[in-house]
Amino acid sequence: MTAPLFAVVLAGGVGSRFWPLSTPQRPKQLLPLIGDAPMLAETVDRLVPLVGRERTLVLTSARLRDPILAAVPTLTAEQLLLEPRAAGTAAALTWAAAEVRRRGGADARMVCVHADWAIGDADRFRATLAAAAEAAASHGALATVGIVPTRPDPGFGYIQPGPDQAPGVREVARFVEKPDIPRATQMVADGYLWNSGIFAWRAQDLLDEVEAVTPELGAALANVAAGAEAFFGAVTGGVSIDVGVLERSRRVLVLAGDFGWDDVGTWAALQRVRRHDAEGNANFGRVVTQRAARNVVHAEGSAVVLYGVSDLVVVVRDGVTLVTTVELAHDLKSLVDHLPPDLKELA
DSSP: OOOEEEEEEEEOOOOGGTTTBBBBBBBGGGSOSSSSOOHHHHHHHHHHHHOTTTTTTEEEEEEHHHHHHHHOOOGGGGEEESSSSOOOHHHHHHHHHHHHHHOTTTTOOOEETTTTESSSOOOHHHHHHHHHHHHHHHHHHHHEEOOOOSSTTHHHHHHEEEEETTTTEEEEEEOOOOHHHHHHHHHTTOOOOOEEEEEEEHHHHHHHHHHHHGGGHHHHTTGGGHHHHHHHTTTSSSOHIHHHHHHHOOEEEEEEEEEEEEEEOSGGGGGSSSSSOOOEEEEEEEEESSOOOOOOOOSSSSOEEESBBBBEEEEEEEEEEEEEEETGGGGGGHHHTTTTHHHHHOO
């Protein structure tokens, strides 16, 4: 009998680059940034045909329990894996793997995705996740899905595929941190893939590899079966799954993914994933434009009228209006850090 397959959705961040819309109690994964439903709800619904609803788990902060259950009523409390504190993605996914093993047995498999992605072709997305889970299980490896690039983007890490291990499955030769534009351009030409953060493995294989290559979690790993409080209480320093496990492991495979993936990390990203009007404006709410092009506008509770301007980001919420350019939208975290206290509270 095939071992059960679980999906783990990482949904713990705030998304300060989406100020003033995102807040600690209303983070970006709970916002309708792409369609009419919160991004987390869209992500869960996308996974249900692959793994079933009861095996779709959401890994998030304990403080977001009630906001998530309110925003995504199809989820139950049993589907939430609540971190008592942030400790890095290596710790979070190690604990999630222990929980998947507890629920599904020693051979249980898991795929890991993020809650804030846009996916153009859901069927191909699910097929790629299934192939990654199968490759990981059959090779006793940790698998990742590298996205076929559509542009030389310096905002992503990259993966260099190595030798073939099976049709469509290759070893990872190396991971590369975010490059500059010239280097990213060359990497795209050389067949590198974007490091998406999509992972698949048997839960036990991840736990074994963490024990072998991630000494930062050594003390905590001994407490992983004792519950979240005991496990996270023993984590002494945060480390990411990429740095703490994948970059150190010799058991990592990569499959290429081509299904219209986009990391919705800034307001500017909405230009790529939202529906556009005839002039290329990506609007939400009551927005009127004339002689205006390629703007991103999000209006809550107020109307926004644009005339004769282009390449702007305009966000209106609760009496606060943000105006910046598409080019500078990636730097909002820096802006939020320097806001006056009364405005910073919104973030």
